[in-house]
Amino acid sequence: MPSTKTQPARGMRDFLPEDVRKREYVIGVIKDVYERYGFEPLETPAAENIETLMGKYGEEGNQLIYKILKRGVHEGTGEADLALRYDLTVPLARVVAEYRDKLPKFFKRYQIQPVWRADRPARGRYREFYQCDVDVLGSRSMIVEAEICAAVGDILETLQFENFTIRMNHRKVLSGLLEGFGIPFDRQLNALVTLDKWEKIGSGAVEVELQKHGYSLDETTNLVTFFGKLTDRKVRSDRITVYDWDLFSEVRNQYNIETLTHLYQFPSEDEEFFKGVQELATILSLGQSPAKPRIEIDLSLVRGLSYYTGSIMEIGVPDLGGSLGGGGRYDNLVGMFLGQEVPACGFSLGLERMIVVMNERGMFPQELVSSPADVMVTIWPYKDAEQKLTATKDSLAVARILRNSGLRVDVYPVRNAKLGTQLTYAAKRGFPFVIVIGEEERTRGHVVLRNMKTGEQQAMSPHEVVSLVRGK
Amino acid sequence: MPSTKTQPARGMRDFLPEDVRKREYVIGVIKDVYERYGFEPLETPAAENIETLMGKYGEEGNQLIYKILKRGVHEGTGEADLALRYDLTVPLARVVAEYRDKLPKFFKRYQIQPVWRADRPARGRYREFYQCDVDVLGSRSMIVEAEICAAVGDILETLQFENFTIRMNHRKVLSGLLEGFGIPFDRQLNALVTLDKWEKIGSGAVEVELQKHGYSLDETTNLVTFFGKLTDRKVRSDRITVYDWDLFSEVRNQYNIETLTHLYQFPSEDEEFFKGVQELATILSLGQSPAKPRIEIDLSLVRGLSYYTGSIMEIGVPDLGGSLGGGGRYDNLVGMFLGQEVPACGFSLGLERMIVVMNERGMFPQELVSSPADVMVTIWPYKDAEQKLTATKDSLAVARILRNSGLRVDVYPVRNAKLGTQLTYAAKRGFPFVIVIGEEERTRGHVVLRNMKTGEQQAMSPHEVVSLVRGK
Numbered sequence: 008m009p010s011t012k013t014q015p016a017r018g019m020r021d022f023l024p025e026d027v028r029k030r031e032y033v034i035g036v037i038k039d040v041y042e043r044y045g046f047e048p049l050e051t052p053a054a055e056n057i058e059t060l061m062g063k064y065g066e067e068g069n070q071l072i073y074k075i076l077k078r079g080v081h082e083g084t085g086e087a088d089l090a091l092r093y094d095l096t097v098p099l100a101r102v103v104a105e106y107r108d109k110l111p112k113f114f115k116r117y118q119i120q121p122v123w124r125a126d127r128p129a130r131g132r133y134r135e136f137y138q139c140d141v142d143v144l145g146s147r148s149m150i151v152e153a154e155i156c157a158a159v160g161d162i163l164e165t166l167q168f169e170n171f172t173i174r175m176n177h178r179k180v181l182s183g184l185l186e187g188f189g190i191p192f193d194r195q196l197n198a199l200v201t202l203d204k205w206e207k208i209g210s211g212a213v214e215v216e217l218q219k220h221g222y223s224l225d226e227t228t229n230l231v232t233f234f235g236k237l238t239d240r241k242v243r244s245d246r247i248t249v250y251d252w253d254l255f256s257e258v259r260n261q262y263n264i265e266t267l268t269h270l271y272q273f274p275s276e277d278e279e280f281f282k283g284v285q286e287l288a289t290i291l292s293l294g295q296s297p298a299k300p301r302i303e304i305d306l307s308l309v310r311g312l313s314y315y316t317g318s319i320m321e322i323g324v325p326d327l328g329g330s331l332g333g334g335g336r337y338d339n340l341v342g343m344f345l346g347q348e349v350p351a352c353g354f355s356l357g358l359e360r361m362i363v364v365m366n367e368r369g370m371f372p373q374e375l376v377s378s379p380a381d382v383m384v385t386i387w388p389y390k391d392a393e394q395k396l397t398a399t400k401d402s403l404a405v406a407r408i409l410r411n412s413g414l415r416v417d418v419y420p421v422r423n424a425k426l427g428t429q430l431t432y433a434a435k436r437g438f439p440f441v442i443v444i445g446e447e448e449r450t451r452g453h454v455v456l457r458n459m460k461t462g463e464q465q466a467m468s469p470h471e472v473v474s475l476v477r478g479k
Numbered sequence: 480m481p482s483t484k485t486q487p488a489r490g491m492r493d494f495l496p497e498d499v500r501k502r503e504y505v506i507g508v509i510k511d512v513y514e515r516y517g518f519e520p521l522e523t524p525a526a527e528n529i530e531t532l533m534g535k536y537g538e539e540g541n542q543l544i545y546k547i548l549k550r551g552v553h554e555g556t557g558e559a560d561l562a563l564r565y566d567l568t569v570p571l572a573r574v575v576a577e578y579r580d581k582l583p584k585f586f587k588r589y590q591i592q593p594v595w596r597a598d599r600p601a602r603g604r605y606r607e608f609y610q611c612d613v614d615v616l617g618s619r620s621m622i623v624e625a626e627i628c629a630a631v632g633d634i635l636e637t638l639q640f641e642n643f644t645i646r647m648n649h650r651k652v653l654s655g656l657l658e659g660f661g662i663p664f665d666r667q668l669n670a671l672v673t674l675d676k677w678e679k680i681g682s683g684a685v686e687v688e689l690q691k692h693g694y695s696l697d698e699t700t701n702l703v704t705f706f707g708k709l710t711d712r713k714v715r716s717d718r719i720t721v722y723d724w725d726l727f728s729e730v731r732n733q734y735n736i737e738t739l740t741h742l743y744q745f746p747s748e749d750e751e752f753f754k755g756v757q758e759l760a761t762i763l764s765l766g767q768s769p770a771k772p773r774i775e776i777d778l779s780l781v782r783g784l785s786y787y788t789g790s791i792m793e794i795g796v797p798d799l800g801g802s803l804g805g806g807g808r809y810d811n812l813v814g815m816f817l818g819q820e821v822p823a824c825g826f827s828l829g830l831e832r833m834i835v836v837m838n839e840r841g842m843f844p845q846e847l848v849s850s851p852a853d854v855m856v857t858i859w860p861y862k863d864a865e866q867k868l869t870a871t872k873d874s875l876a877v878a879r880i881l882r883n884s885g886l887r888v889d890v891y892p893v894r895n896a897k898l899g900t901q902l903t904y905a906a907k908r909g910f911p912f913v914i915v916i917g918e919e920e921r922t923r924g925h926v927v928l929r930n931m932k933t934g935e936q937q938a939m940s941p942h943e944v945v946s947l948v949r950g951k
Contacts, residue, residue, distance in 0.1 A: 024519035045889030085557015417517030
């Protein structure tokens with residue numbers, strides 16, 4: 008008996024045909040939309056030099072990076088010189104630095120590849136998972152934000168996601184607000200981490216946690232009052248089941264205008280703060296359908312403590328803890344490789360999350376989950392060896408005609424099986440049609456096409472088979 | 480200044496947009512053909528438990544496998560628990576063992592994924608490269624070989640490869656021949672390794688090497704005489720430049736028949752040998768166009784010392800050292816995981832080799848290597864802020880209409896650039912069309928479409944743009 012385990016490595020997954028088809032369907036939509044928005048594809052290696060990745064994702068990231076042993080005589084040292092891709096943004100920054108002379112002034116790329124993180128596996132959290140990123144490098148204009156939101160909105164609409172929300176905030180606005188409440192930049196970290204939990208834990212718990220972090224009673228009260236006033240009036244999109252988009256768009260627009268009004272009235276002297284507010288206003292103003300009615304300014308959105316320096320955004324649907332994707336503007340990351348700042352803004356869609364939701368809600372087209380091929384061709388079970396060979400040749404020749412017309416065709420891959428065995432196999436696999444070529448048909452250049460659902464069967468030419476099966 | 484290197488890891492590659500497009504074009508053809516032959520997609524994780532891979536590829540393989548360090552507190556031990564995928568066959572065998580109850584009796588899968596080998600990098604040899612595999616599990620019939628050859632032939636023809644040859648041999652025939660020359664199974668290894676070099680080093684050098692390996696003068700002379708007689712008469716497909724396929728097919732067929740005749744006449748009592756000869760004859764007999772006229776029995780083909788147990792095949796084109804792909808029948812591999820033999824036959828196409836040849840011979844369709852998008856929309860450079868915002872909105876709205884009609888559209892992503900700057904950028908990027916929306920057009924709901932090749936420009940509605948650009 009073999010002793011080897013046959014499961015995939017912990018936290019990783021095998022994708023059987025139906026799984027692959029679903030994944031490729033979603034990836035196909037994402038690619039198509041990004042191409043229509045003028046993004047171009049980029050791919051980078053699974054492994055990077057270890058120094059490219061280390062120190063880019065904080066202490067926790069360093070722990071979660073998969074490291075690859077040196078090879079050959081150095082294997083025994085236990086040292087690593089390579090590491091598996093941890094996200095698609097750091098490799099992008101490296102690529103931009105490496106090929107700056109070859110790349111256009113404005114580099115719009117999409118990248119759809121797996122990344123690896125040695126996280127504790129949990130429901131919907133895997134150690135190998137796909138990210139679908141778009142980024143625009145080289146422009147500081149909010150056109151970029153507007154275009155990215157429109158593209159992501161297009162993708163989700165095409166996939167039949169309905170009530171998704173694009174939450175939008177701005178790092179400079181957040182910073183300016185905290186500063187306005189007397190919390191200078193170097194004391195903002197814990198406050199931001201706490202605010203980020205607002206949606207999850209509520210205002211009361213946020214208040215407690217802020218005080219635990221040492222913020223004064225005044226600071227805490229002011230913060231919670233200000234954010235509370237705004238978030239309490241938030242548009243509860245999960246409550247809405249019938250979509251009059253024009254009306255809903257008005258409601259959400261009203262909320263956004265109120266929020267902007269609060270921000271414009273905020274007693275601050277910080278120019279960066281008002282620049283941030285103006286950028287949020289511009290994104291809303293440039294917003295295109297279908298993203299436009301989905302955008303909602305949410306001042307409690309923080310997006311972790313990552314490299315963002317301007318706008319931040321996150322997309323969610325009701326009932327899904329966590330988001331379907333997020334992104335924002337980061338103007339310093341490329342500089343870590345290039346030694347020169349390059350303005351950048353991007354968005355990352357989480358393929359696995361999208362698929363979880365689409366599976367739960369039955370959003371995949373039926374044809375993806377049905378038959379492995381359009382037709383199965385049987386082989387007439389002659390006893391005589393020569394006749395059997397001729398029958399096999401005929402079946403292969405018929406398959407060839409159908410394949411040349413674009414049909415997906417399987418041929419039963421055994422020459423001495425009874426017809427009943429072949430038909431039972433076809434039924435079990437779910438082929439919608441089966442072709443039988445008996446003595447009589449053979450002499451007339453015909454085949455019998457059997458509809459496996461209805462049991463009907465009819466003799467016809469291979470070319471008639473093509474149009475009949477296509478018509479279904 | 481940043482100190483980090485910005486090159487990809489040694490032996491690995493970044494793929495910029497044009498590279499990705501070429502790769503996806505080839506992969507698209509491969510997928511499409513395999514689907515039409517009733518193969519279904521499978522994907523497995525990049526990393527496998529280390530014991531799944533170790534010992535499956537010989538001592539050299541063990542050295543070339545990338546090993547991943549344990550994580551967390553175990554990182555310091557320098558031990559590895561995972562390893563990067565080394566080929567697509569061992570993961571397939573694992574999958575078949577793991578999901579045997581879910582998979583059909585005949586499992587026909589294709590898999591197109593990267594593998595990693597810590598080989599010394601050389602021209603056309605990378606440490607990360609794609610394999611495109613098809614395998615059929617569960618059938619011992621030569622229908623499988625015939626179908627695989629036809630599918631691979633279809634792929635190469637679709638990609639415009641012309642004079643490729645499918646060399647075909649059989650492990651049991653090879654074994655039987657050597658046995659017939661007095662070399663029993665346990666002494667065949669070195670003879671096979673030497674015979675494998677026939678094409679490269681010629682009969683004289685083979686003779687010398689056989690004697691160096693300790694084969695007697697008799698054994699050596701008999702072997703070289705027999706193989707020489709066959710290979711000297713080989714059809715030199717590289718000499719042929721005009722393809723009268725019917726004629727050429729006859730010539731090659733004649734050669735195959737002569738070879739089979741020699742084999743049928745070979746003085747052997749080994750049943751397995753004649754079973755092998757019969758299988759070769761059946762594959763030829765079942766051969767379908769376009770593979771049929773390409774198949775050539777080549778008794779000097781050995782295909783390394785891998786896991787093959789029956790038919791072996793390899794595809795090559797003239798001028799290319801090495802092959803475009805190869806495969807064969809292996810009936811014992813799945814058993815290493817399942818504890819039960821499963822008949823299997825497969826073929827692996829080397830994506831990188833195919834792309835090297837296609838690049839050298841200019842075989843990629845022109846549209847793949849041209850423009851990053853169909854149209855670029857400019858933004859009219861008003862000075863006034865409000866007018867500028869309106870102009871931007873208009874440009875985004877026009878882009879939206881074109882994108883909804885399926886065009887790939889870029890919008891110049893900066894709002895304060897002179898029109899000349901925008902047009903220069905468009906020319907440099909190679910967009911075939913540019914849209915300009917001036918004051919006059921705007922009021923009439925029109926845009927100006929500029930053909931960047933001819934310099935012609937014309938006012939029209941966005942919908943007229945769609946049909947005009949599509950028509951090109």
